[in-house]
Amino acid sequence: MTCTWDIHIVRRLSPQFTLDLAFASDARRLALIGPSGAGKTQTLLAIAGLTRPDGGHAHIAGSTLHGGGKALAPQQRKLGVVFQDYALFPHLTVRQNIAFGLQMGWRNPARDVQAPAVARWLDEFALTPLADVRPERLSGGQRQRVALARALVGEPRALLLDEPLAALDAPLRRRLRAELARWTDRLALPTLLVTHDDEDLAELADAVVRVEDGRVQA
Amino acid sequence: MLDAAWVPLALTLKVALWATALDLVVGVAIGYALARTRFVGRNLLDALLTLPMVLPPTVMGYYLLVLLGRQSAFGGWLFETFGLRLIFTWQGAVIAAAVVSLPFVVKPARAAFEGVDARLEQAARTLGVHEFGVFCRVTLPLAWRGILAGTLLAFARALGEFGATLMVAGSVPGQTQTLSIAVYEAVQAGQDAQAATLTALLSVVAVVLLLAVGRLARGPVAAAARGGA
Numbered sequence: 001m002t003c004t005w006d007i008h009i010v011r012r013l014s015p016q017f018t019l020d021l022a023f024a025s026d027a028r029r030l031a032l033i034g035p036s037g038a039g040k041t042q043t044l045l046a047i048a049g050l051t052r053p054d055g056g057h058a059h060i061a062g063s064t065l066h067g068g069g070k071a072l073a074p075q076q077r078k079l080g081v082v083f084q085d086y087a088l089f090p091h092l093t094v095r096q097n098i099a100f101g102l103q104m105g106w107r108n109p110a111r112d113v114q115a116p117a118v119a120r121w122l123d124e125f126a127l128t129p130l131a132d133v134r135p136e137r138l139s140g141g142q143r144q145r146v147a148l149a150r151a152l153v154g155e156p157r158a159l160l161l162d163e164p165l166a167a168l169d170a171p172l173r174r175r176l177r178a179e180l181a182r183w184t185d186r187l188a189l190p191t192l193l194v195t196h197d198d199e200d201l202a203e204l205a206d207a208v209v210r211v212e213d214g215r216v217q218a
Numbered sequence: 219m220l221d222a223a224w225v226p227l228a229l230t231l232k233v234a235l236w237a238t239a240l241d242l243v244v245g246v247a248i249g250y251a252l253a254r255t256r257f258v259g260r261n262l263l264d265a266l267l268t269l270p271m272v273l274p275p276t277v278m279g280y281y282l283l284v285l286l287g288r289q290s291a292f293g294g295w296l297f298e299t300f301g302l303r304l305i306f307t308w309q310g311a312v313i314a315a316a317v318v319s320l321p322f323v324v325k326p327a328r329a330a331f332e333g334v335d336a337r338l339e340q341a342a343r344t345l346g347v348h349e350f351g352v353f354c355r356v357t358l359p360l361a362w363r364g365i366l367a368g369t370l371l372a373f374a375r376a377l378g379e380f381g382a383t384l385m386v387a388g389s390v391p392g393q394t395q396t397l398s399i400a401v402y403e404a405v406q407a408g409q410d411a412q413a414a415t416l417t418a419l420l421s422v423v424a425v426v427l428l429l430a431v432g433r434l435a436r437g438p439v440a441a442a443a444r445g446g447a
Contacts, residue, residue, distance in 0.1 A: 045340075048340075048344055049343075049344075050340045050343065050344070073343075074340075074343040074344050075343055075344075075346045075347065075348055076346075077344070078346075079344060080344075081340075081341065081344040083337050083340070083341055085337070087335065087337040087338050087340070087341040089338060089341075089342075089356060090338075090360070091359045091360060100342065100345050100347070100355075101345030101346050101347065104346065104347065104348070104351065105351060106350055106351045106354040106355065107354070107355065108355045108359075150341075150345070151344075151345075154345065154346060
């Protein structure tokens, strides 16, 4: 049988600490929760193919990302990743950031890049008036929306969110949590949320995996 | 008079431009490797690349003579294979200037690459862009200021190269006699007016370059470039 999430990551991070995290779930919106240093972000990076695990497997909605002797490059995994602090490209405008993954090759999209998908997501996230602005001039909420739009424009098979609310102060966190909940609800994409904050669970997750010291807690 | 200044100036510019071009390619590659990869001997490589800054240029010139001379394995191979003679040629002067000024590119380039958030490169990878694209579209645009500042410093250093160039390429007027060597020869020959003209010329070029570097590089990059100078 195929689960939405069938993940097992083994990675030796230091002589004292080996990540060995296995979980399977059919929840569309799954949260990995645990204290910082528990290995949540390392798990997410391994699923995204950005670090090389020493063993295990990753299957998402029936697609094998790694396991059984093969491992897809991060470029081939078709995962939308929203990083902590969003990792927007500071030298590109909002429009160029969102169009980044639509243009392959060695050149960035032009400042006036026209693509239906870009226009759609700019509109969807109410970013059209800010399309020609660079990320430094955006508010926290606007940055989050750009990061989401950039991750979604390539029609990923799943969304990975790494502590998307951690860097924000409490009132903004509440507001953006509600906004994020609305989006993850509407998108109908498998979504994996990494968080250390129990308050995120009620609104953002259908099921929870608790992580401590590199292991899943029963 | 003017002609006597023009010939060494043109030669100096040719040698310095070639040396800087070499430094740019080699220095950016090494700076990137030092910033982004972990390998055995990384610190040793860094120390070796800093040597041209602390050793007297004559010592660097001696090393190059030993390495590139036709009696040496490498120099012999160059001559046998390409018919390339580096000792007492302008190409030899290019090599000497490039080696001596290489740290001026490597250090700022390394600092600039280290200043680029690795998360941005990771984000680019998850968006499907291959490694060369990530370098051209994310890493380089965010590091180019530091690299360019270092390149200008390397050019300025190559313009003024004396010791290693004299050791490797000698002082053949019109062929390897660069401005700095021409100044030395003019003073030795008692041609004070000639020496003064050449000195003024070189000084003006250097000041213009340093002003350009100052404009380009600000903040941490400027600090790294100054630390390198």
